[in-house]
Amino acid sequence: MERKKVKELLSGPVIGEEVLVKGWVRTRRGNKNISFIALNDGSTINNIQVVADMSRFDESQLRDITTGACIAVTGILVESQGQGQNVEINANSIELYGKCDQETYPLQKKGHSMEFLREHAHLRFRTNTFSAVFRIRHAMAFAIHKYFNDKGFFYLHTPIITGSDAEGAGEMFRVTTLEPGNPPRNEQGEIDYTRDFFGKPTNLTVSGQLEGELGALALGEIYTFGPTFRAENSNTPRHLAEFWMIEPEMAFYDLKDNMDLAEDFLKYLIRYALDNCSDDLKFLNSMIDKGLLERLNFVVSNEFVRLTYTEAVGILTSASRKWEFPVGWGRDLQAEHERYLVEEHFKRPVILINYPKEIKAFYMKQNDDGKTVKAMDVLFPGIGEIIGGSQREEDYGKLMNRIQELGLPEKDLWWYLETRKFGTAPHSGFGLGFERMILFMTGMSNIRDVIPFPRTPRNAEF
Ligand code: 4AD
Ligand code: MG
Numbered sequence: 347m348e349r350k351k352v353k354e355l356l357s358g359p360v361i362g363e364e365v366l367v368k369g370w371v372r373t374r375r376g377n378k379n380i381s382f383i384a385l386n387d388g389s390t391i392n393n394i395q396v397v398a399d400m401s402r403f404d405e406s407q408l409r410d411i412t413t414g415a416c417i418a419v420t421g422i423l424v425e426s427q428g429q430g431q432n433v434e435i436n437a438n439s440i441e442l443y444g445k446c447d448q449e450t451y452p453l454q455k456k457g458h459s460m461e462f463l464r465e466h467a468h469l470r471f472r473t474n475t476f477s478a479v480f481r482i483r484h485a486m487a488f489a490i491h492k493y494f495n496d497k498g499f500f501y502l503h504t505p506i507i508t509g510s511d512a513e514g515a516g517e518m519f520r521v522t523t524l525e526p527g528n529p530p531r532n533e534q535g536e537i538d539y540t541r542d543f544f545g546k547p548t549n550l551t552v553s554g555q556l557e558g559e560l561g562a563l564a565l566g567e568i569y570t571f572g573p574t575f576r577a578e579n580s581n582t583p584r585h586l587a588e589f590w591m592i593e594p595e596m597a598f599y600d601l602k603d604n605m606d607l608a609e610d611f612l613k614y615l616i617r618y619a620l621d622n623c624s625d626d627l628k629f630l631n632s633m634i635d636k637g638l639l640e641r642l643n644f645v646v647s648n649e650f651v652r653l654t655y656t657e658a659v660g661i662l663t664s665a666s667r668k669w670e671f672p673v674g675w676g677r678d679l680q681a682e683h684e685r686y687l688v689e690e691h692f693k694r695p696v697i698l699i700n701y702p703k704e705i706k707a708f709y710m711k712q713n714d715d716g717k718t719v720k721a722m723d724v725l726f727p728g729i730g731e732i733i734g735g736s737q738r739e740e741d742y743g744k745l746m747n748r749i750q751e752l753g754l755p756e757k758d759l760w761w762y763l764e765t766r767k768f769g770t771a772p773h774s775g776f777g778l779g780f781e782r783m784i785l786f787m788t789g790m791s792n793i794r795d796v797i798p799f800p801r802t803p804r805n806a807e808f
Contacts, residue, residue: 735776
């Protein structure tokens with residue numbers, strides 16, 4: 347018999363049919379006449395109830411069917427007499443695939459802390475919360491590809507190992523096959539990277555943007571969606587050392603087009619989740635964050651505020667509030683400032699543009715004022731910065747000046763610079779932090795809980 351998934355049985359049940367289901371036992375209760383097993387196979391947050399008439403099964407067979415055990419059940423699908431479900435399975439036979447020792451199974455009791463579950467990340471998929479989060483994460487990945495494919499963007503695979511530091515921030519993980527204790531050295535006594543695997547120093551990518559631009563300046567509109575690595579020592583609920591980023595890059599888009607795309611894209615993703623993940627969202631709304639659904643609906647149905655960095659600094663300096671980090675023109679905004687603008691001042695998502703050039707990356711298009719660049723950050727309630735992007739400097743001379751001012755290694759960027767010599771074009775793009783998006787979509791409060799196996803300073807377990 348072909349196995350049916352629980353989701354299928356609950357959504358379009360064929361009453362009276364014999365079915366086969368396989369899954370993990372959530373709970374078993376009952377008495378000496380009858381046993382009720384709540385079975386979950388991961389296809390949905392909902393369990394199917396299996397009813398075992400004890401006259402057909404003996405006690406010893408049922409004894410091992412405990413929380414966490416894995417079983418296969420065949421039986422007849424019937425309308426349920428009990429509360430809380432429409433259908434249930436009257437079991438004819440039960441096969442035990444895997445026992446689950448109740449003395450040592452870590453997830454027996456409900457109400458474990460998030461920290462405890464993180465230490466048991468190999469098992470936390472078994473909980474309602476984490477299975478909901480990872481189903482939503484999947485749906486969002488799928489929706490991202492659908493959104494861009496439907497708009498005619500091409501998915502471009504940019505390298506994971508690279509010699510460039512796209513953001514110029516120097517927060518890179520080195521990739522090398524040299525022996526740490528005894529690397530080859532040149533005459534000056536420095537490590538001789540010409541003898542390393544790639545013949546030069548390399549690192550894990552901090553962003554696919556620079557290579558993405560190369561693609562956009564021929565294919566028109568591209569996007570990347572891949573893992574990104576940052577060796578910043580940030581122990582916060584918003585930072586990972588390994589995270590996933592979506593980076594669209596578009597020829598002939600100016601900053602306004604870029605903002606319009608970012609807003610439309612984010613709203614599309616939220617709407618997609620509301621339409622396709624309603625059971626999981628309802629669960630998270632009741633168990634994790636009571637304001638979740640209201641917030642999601644609010645964001646899709648309201649326009650984002652758009653203002654300049656200079657205007658934002660004005661608002662922050664006149665706010666009657668003690669800041670932990672000082673506010674002033676030229677200083678970078680901290681999470682507390684971003685969240686004040688979004689959560690208290692405007693009470694909706696904000697797109698901030700035209701930041702001082704000193705606090706943004708070298709590739710951003712310079713404004714005529716000589717002080718600011720065409721940067722844009724999208725700030726979200728509960729999250730702060732969810733997207734960072736800009737219009738790019740397409741003028742060879744201006745880009746070169748900036749690279750020299752900042753002392754960046756111009757010879758490593760020869761390929762990037764050539765696109766500005768050979769048919770340069772105005773273009774723009776942005777990066778969405780996938781996990782920050784999933785945080786917003788699920789109402790979870792720590793970024794370590796929306797990626798299956800988080801990598802953070804001093805932690806690379808699993
Ligand atoms: O603002 P960032 O650094 O921008 C870039 O990397 C550009 N190259 C993007 C582009 O224009 N193509 O990063 C983009 C987004 C941030 O807004 C944030 O959501 C996320 O990536 N992000 C992180 N997410 C988790 N952990 C970290 N350590 C992150 N650093 C950035
Ligand atoms: Mg940023």
